[in-house]
Amino acid sequence: MARGIIYAAHNNYAEARAALATAVTLGARSPEALAHLADSILHSEPAATSEAQSAIQRALRLAPGDPWMLDLAAQIDKKPADKMEAPDPRRLFQSRPPKEW
Numbered sequence: 001m002a003r004g005i006i007y008a009a010h011n012n013y014a015e016a017r018a019a020l021a022t023a024v025t026l027g028a029r030s031p032e033a034l035a036h037l038a039d040s041i042l043h044s045e046p047a048a049t050s051e052a053q054s055a056i057q058r059a060l061r062l063a064p065g066d067p068w069m070l071d072l073a074a075q076i077d078k079k080p081a082d083k084m085e086a087p088d089p090r091r092l093f094q095s096r097p098p099k100e101w
Helices: 002-009 013-025 031-044 049-062 067-077 089-095
Strands: none
Touching (some): 002 013, 013 031, 031 049, 031 067, 049 067
């Protein structure tokens, strides 16, 4: 478990995820281990929100009032904002020409 947390501290989230998943598989059941696993999943593969959600929910069952875990759960639940496309400059002038024209 410690190795996974160290990897995460150095922004090596894929390695952290692998190490923490191994620790949990081998019996690490502390809320911290599960929360760090969820965090490393979120950072290493943002599309795997269901896996991260499962890990953080398990952690919150063990430590329901932990502020960091609650904040992490909120980050996992947050849907990515739709990207706005930059407007085409030609269309801007067609729809509203500058005042000095």
